[in-house]
Amino acid sequence: MPFQLSLLHLSALAILVFSSALFSQGKSAVAPAVCASHDLPNPLAELFPNNATGVLNATLAIIPIPLDMARRLIPPQYGILERAYRALLPDFPEAMYPVLVQAAHDHDVQFRAYGITIDDFSRVGFEFPFLDLLGDGYSSFRWAPAQLISATNSIALEGSRAYGTVVSPAEYEPLCDAYQVLASGATYFKGSSLESSEFFEVEMAPVHHPVFNPYPLELFKNITNQPTFANATTCDNMIRLFNTSMTTGEHAPVAVHGRVKANTFPFGKAAREWTGVYGVQVATPFIENNYLDCQTMQGYAGTGGPGDSYTSTTTSDDL
Numbered sequence: 001m002p003f004q005l006s007l008l009h010l011s012a013l014a015i016l017v018f019s020s021a022l023f024s025q026g027k028s029a030v031a032p033a034v035c036a037s038h039d040l041p042n043p044l045a046e047l048f049p050n051n052a053t054g055v056l057n058a059t060l061a062i063i064p065i066p067l068d069m070a071r072r073l074i075p076p077q078y079g080i081l082e083r084a085y086r087a088l089l090p091d092f093p094e095a096m097y098p099v100l101v102q103a104a105h106d107h108d109v110q111f112r113a114y115g116i117t118i119d120d121f122s123r124v125g126f127e128f129p130f131l132d133l134l135g136d137g138y139s140s141f142r143w144a145p146a147q148l149i150s151a152t153n154s155i156a157l158e159g160s161r162a163y164g165t166v167v168s169p170a171e172y173e174p175l176c177d178a179y180q181v182l183a184s185g186a187t188y189f190k191g192s193s194l195e196s197s198e199f200f201e202v203e204m205a206p207v208h209h210p211v212f213n214p215y216p217l218e219l220f221k222n223i224t225n226q227p228t229f230a231n232a233t234t235c236d237n238m239i240r241l242f243n244t245s246m247t248t249g250e251h252a253p254v255a256v257h258g259r260v261k262a263n264t265f266p267f268g269k270a271a272r273e274w275t276g277v278y279g280v281q282v283a284t285p286f287i288e289n290n291y292l293d294c295q296t297m298q299g300y301a302g303t304g305g306p307g308d309s310y311t312s313t314t315t316s317d318d319l
């Protein structure tokens with residue numbers, strides 16, 4: 001308990017330090033966004049006043065890449081838990097690895113008991129799930145090495161950098177929402193760095209024949225609940241709930257397919273485009289526990305249980 005209490009104080013302190021850094025600048029380089037979001041309000045702030053809570057309205061999609069390419073992109077010390085993703089995706093193509101695209105709008109983030117609210121922001125990046133950060137052969141972690149984050153939100157920029165994430169301040173289309181709907185009925189989202197030529201563009205249309213959607217919602221729930229790390233100094237435990245009214249009924253997740261075009265890390269600097277990408281648009285409330293000791297997340301429910309254990313080194317680790 002004293003340990004958890006000090007972690008709480010640490011992350012609250014971190015947020016306060018970031019806030020005062022923001023205020024002490026006197027002026028912010030970028031004017032705050034002046035538009036309202038369509039996102040539903042955060043339903044968890046009242047239930048978990050002593051935790052950071054918020055809403056993530058997101059496009060989540062999978063880009064299958066060859067395992068040997070994944071092995072080159074992911075730092076060599078982190079094994080790839082192929083058995084863990086095959087347990088969820090038995091028909092995933094041989095010798096391939098699922099990269100997650102996460103293009104999201106963070107909305108109504110609060111730390112209610114401290115009276116802290118954080119301006120909305122957008123963020124996007126490639127994320128690499130099912131990684132054996134601890135070398136135990138079963139606990140799945142997600143490597144999120146780089147993000148484009150709304151330049152208007154210093155707290156989000158610094159909060160992500162504190163994980164060792166390569167963060168680029170960016171501007172977004174649309175400015176205050178998870179995506180905009182085009183005349184064609186497709187949705188559009190684009191983040192563009194203000195400091196480099198980096199960009200990340202996502203255009204998706206609803207899948208009308210769900211039978212063609214290769215990825216169950218359970219996969220996205222599983223991946224987005226894996227603890228995240230960047231340089232592995234600390235881990236982020238974001239608990240995303242898929243069973244609230246925000247994710248059911250009229251707000252039920254929508255299966256989508258489309259294209260992703262980007263030139264961000266860890267793929268090369270030349271823009272690449274992937275077509276025929278499948279995913280889902282879903283909004284989930286979350287509770288976030290920041291800057292945790294990664295080791296304490298071993299065997300955590302979101303990471304997979306010892307039942308997924310490997311008895312020997314996996315072949316994918318040897319690629």
Ligand SMILES: *[C@@H]1O[C@H](CO)[C@@H](O)[C@H](O)[C@H]1NC(C)=O
Pocket residue numbers: 004005007008048050051239287289
């Ligand atoms: C809320 O924060 C406390 C203190 O950091 C932590 O012990 C607790 O697990 C968090 N609650 C949830 C639901 O994650």
Ligand SMILES: *[C@@H]1O[C@H](CO)[C@@H](O)[C@H](O)[C@H]1NC(C)=O
Pocket residue numbers: 038039040057058177178179180246251283
């Ligand atoms: C998510 O964002 C889209 C686009 O702005 C919006 O239409 C939808 O209502 C949002 N979903 C929720 C549950 O907030």
Ligand SMILES: *[C@@H]1O[C@H](CO)[C@@H](O)[C@H](O)[C@H]1NC(C)=O
Pocket residue numbers: 161162163164165231233
């Ligand atoms: C990870 O990043 C944080 C924040 O920049 C930094 O304090 C820490 O020293 C880095 N750790 C490693 C192992 O690079």
Ligand SMILES: *[C@@H]1O[C@H](CO)[C@@H](O)[C@H](O)[C@H]1NC(C)=O
Pocket residue numbers: 240241242243
């Ligand atoms: C909703 O899901 C969370 C974890 O994903 C679980 O802890 C909680 O019990 C669930 N609530 C209901 C009402 O099923």
Ligand SMILES: *[C@@H]1O[C@H](CO)[C@@H](O)[C@H](O)[C@H]1NC(C)=O
Pocket residue numbers: 083084085087088221222225301302303304305308
């Ligand atoms: C995620 O999937 C693994 C199997 O790969 C399973 O062991 C684990 O319990 C799942 N976690 C959640 C939160 O569904």
